[in-house]
Amino acid sequence: MSGPIHIRKDETFTLNVGPQHPATHGVLRVKMEMDGEYIVKAETVLGYIHRMHELMGENRTYPQVLPNLSRLDYLGAMGYTHGHVLAIERAAGIEVPERAEYIRAIMVELNRISSHLFWFGAFVMDLGGFTPLMYAIQDREHILDLMEAVTGSRLTYCYFRFGGLYNDVDDDFINATRAVIPMLRKSLKKYDALVTGNIIFRKRLEDIGPISAEMCRKYGATGPVARGAGLDFDVRKNEPYSVYPEFDFDIPVYHECDSLARYKVRMDEMEQSLRIIEQGLDKLPDGPIMPKKKPKLIKPPVGDYYQAVETARGSFGIRIVSDGTKNAYRFKLRSPTYSNMSLFDEACEGMMIMDALAMMGSLDLVIPEIDR
Amino acid sequence: MSLTILNAVVAVVAAIAFAAANAAYLVWAERRGAGRIQRRPGPNVNGPLGLLQPPCDGIKLMTKQLMIPGGADKALFMVAPVLAMAPAIMSFVTIPFSETIVAHSMNVGVLMIFAFASLGGMSILLAGWGSRNKYGVMASVRAVSQNISYEVPMLITVITIVMMAGTMNLKELVAAQAGGIWNWNLIPSLSSPLMPVSFLIFFICSLAETNRAPFDLGEAESELVAGFHTEYGSMGFGLFFMGEYANIVIGASLITILFLGGWDCPLGLFPGVWWFLLKIYMLIFSFIWIRWTFPRTTIYGLLNLSWKILIPISLFNLLLTAGLLKVF
């Protein structure tokens, strides 16, 4: 159905989608050259909320940068701080107690669910259905309450410490989490029944916004975008870190390459995250949450360290070039949506604007994370 | 003579008042209904149950400055909102609320309502074009193609009914269905076995004609910001808003008159205006329900639905009914 019939180069006009546009969920601008409703050419313009986190990473000490990481992605902040602490622990050789590792995994997965829930609502809103957002936010609220009780914040967590955690979880948290899991399972089933089967919803997503595996490779797309293109890639499995090898969970992969595949990947991922949380709570060992021996001042030895983690949006990479001082010499953040978004310009060519914006929604953009 | 003028003035005032009151309180109903559907209270602060919310909104809209974007076509920009509201009010003139409550019963009532309904599409085109906004232009082009393609199946369905009743007077159309639910056009009869399908077609078309979700492509806020009324604020926006709800009332009234027996009771007892109001508000509730439940269709999905599904079916129904009317 999509695809231009005839495009006359002299009859196009430029449409600025953004920087303030309801579909971009932030300050992103896409300069689209339009032929009526068809996109002839698109160019994404970034940098409206660029904050230069990488420079801040260079002129602050490693612990001082930690809060910055959660400002990258306000929906899935836990995963990003996890990447940072893992990178420093790898560089400085800090051992992490097992209990802390388990709690970290539980927290990251809870955060992944809350992020996906919000995405789910916002995505259906992009397609013109408002109601799922309200339902999803209500479910997300339970998770935020859980995490607030332990971490002290609702969105921009700074909960992980080098070598451990800021705060131990108590029985209340464990019991409350156990209570939330079946509730979320029920909600996920309900969403599936209410939204996934809806004919208008399916018509708007099936075979729309194709992103092939080869395109993912050329643009470095990761996360649900790659998994929706049939690539069995998840850093948690491909490059195991933390305690993820201990858990039994599946990586949902869909081969359709369309927007619906990306939607289904995320919906299935929430289910898998619930499995991880359940196992984590069952296996949660006793013990300290901070290592006994920890350097007072974190000075990783000279070298170049890379750490990849799977955040809610894809593979987040952090590169630390250390010169042996307490500041990083170079602090590079490889954000997943940056790569995922970079393929939008090519992918949306020839699409109709409403399909292109549906595809943009299926990429799960968080603009602060692209702009950093 | 003077009595006729007085009559006309009263009728127009009543029509405007009914349209305005309905528009205001349908907004309230829509917001409360949306709240219920979305597990939140909706407006509940101003007055009991938030019933004072519409006057407050009205005062806010009226006291705001009317902004005209630079480079906009001023005349078109100003005319468009009025043109959205006026045809809706005009259509009320001929709608019979009961045997006696009708401003002016016309022999060509159906025709007049559809003539004015087409003007609604015009106002969207003028608004989008006049406001010199690319989103507005795109939305107005969408809305016009949508209105045109949904008027066709709608009118074909109406022709079927007019053919059966043999009149275009709305009052007589209702009278033809009097006596109980088994006489309503909704129920298939020997001469028109496909009537429920026609009802469905007409219902879908009225959703599309009033630019309601899931066919609200003219304002598709996640794609086209606010569509044709992107540049409108204050009462310009208010008039579009009221026009939309007035159109919904007309759409619901038409469905009631054409299919649901107008002011007739389902059991043939105590016919009166209350039955008419009950039916239109139930229909309006279903409009609201649909809006907050479904995502938006695409423009090509919408046009395909009309040209490839609705029009063939309604044409087939027309031919079938014509043939069967000859037989029985």
Added chain:
Amino acid sequence: MIKEKMIQALSELFPDPEPIVEEPVVEAAEDEAADDGKKKKPKKKVEPPRVNGVLERDHAAHGYDIDVQLDPGELLAAVMIIDKAGFFIESITGVDWIKEKQLESVYDFSRYDHDLCRIVVRTRTPRDNPSVPTISKIYPGASWHERETHDFFGIKFEGHPHLIPLLLPEDADFHPLLKDFKP
């Protein structure tokens, strides 16, 4: 598996057999660590500039497996080998080595399959006229990364079709991640 294959393929870019030898600095550091137990690297300043070549790295310690340093002229050849082997581009960035008056651009490539292998390609250019060929023709996704690196470091990517600021303002003429950048 793929790791050995890639080392083999990439080593062919360096006809000189000597660079395959393990990096001397690492060994020296380890020797010293062995010598006096607790005090690590008392004199790290002496490390000689690294010679071009392929190095095998410990994934657990560094997070990547193969570390390639080459001249800008060989970059395209190396990236083509990597592309052919089915790697995806992870990121491109720069490092300002102000003491050596050099700018390094760093390319990360990784794999989608479970045969984990992250390749880091580094190339150094003089700081006063940094210029590296673009790889956006091979990996279109490199386009944004290169623009970003150009923003932050001023490295010119020769042949890039659209090298205008991406994250910085359109008229930005400064490069904030250079070590001598004064805001």
